[in-house]
Amino acid sequence: MKTGIIVADIQGDFTELKDGPLSVEGTDQRFIDEIIRNTRMLKQAGFPVIVTQDWHPANHVSFYTNHEGKKAFETISIQGKTQVLWPPHCVQKTEGAALLIDDELFDAVVRKGTNGKYDSYSGFEDDGGFETPLNSILKKWSITNLVIYGVATDYCVEATALDGLKHGYNVIVIKDLTRGIDPESTKSALAEMEQGGVVVFDTIDLNKLK
Ligand SMILES: [Zn+2]
Structure with missing residues (x-):
């Protein structure tokens, strides 16, 4: 059993800290500091971080x-899937797309x-079914368990966690280190994840990860 850490989308455009166009409630300086503190702790404990x-x-x-x-937050249908139309965000090479985590704290x-x-x-993959390198990195590093946190609980954290299960990983989500876009869908996302088999912890307990 080997645990890997996945930190989802800690980027300026998603945070209140950087006044992002798609800032998620509760992503202030304190939240980002907590993300960084915990990620550093996990990295120092020897867990690979992606x-x-x-x-x-x-x-x-x-x-x-x-x-x-179309207006922001309207939805359209793409190949039968509902697509939320977001404000432009995380455009390649822009400041808002930059990670708010120091390079030294992650491995990939x-x-x-x-x-x-x-x-x-x-x-893991986009709506067209095209895979990112994530699964092959995890396989290469012989990772069997995932600890996931970041933003947003009701979108990227949930989708990554459920895809992790689908790919055969044991998945833990850290509730206090995630923030959601909408309170209702965040609540249902946590319930859906737990129903699917994701273990939700409030905080990180290193003893439970070893
Ligand atoms: Zn996006």
Whole structure:
């Protein structure tokens, strides 16, 4: 049994700290400091750390500005799947897409949503079924257990956690180190994850991870 850490989308555009266009409630300086403190603790304890990074081309399908007449947070259907139209965010190479975690605290970055045609809440694959390198990195490192935290609980954390289960990993989500976009969908996301087999802990207890 080997545990790997996945820190989801700690990027300026998703945080109140950087006044991002898609800032998630509760992502202030204190939250980011907690993310960094815990990630450092896990790294120092010897766990490999992978961060995911939303990384969209400017013409990305998920931006409402790329759909004439649409407003932010309206939904459309793409190949039968509901697509929320977000404010433009995490455009490749922009400041808002930058990670708020120091390079020394992680071992790999997995970028997602890089194809303009598909959104990708999951760190494993996008809505078009194209895989990121995440699964092959985890396999290469012989990781069997995942600890996931970051933003947003009701989108990328949930999608990554459920895909982790689908790929055969044991998955733990750390509730106090996640923040959701909407209180209701955050609550149901946590319930769905637990029903699916994700273990939800409030905080990180190193003794439980070994
Ligand atoms: Zn995105």
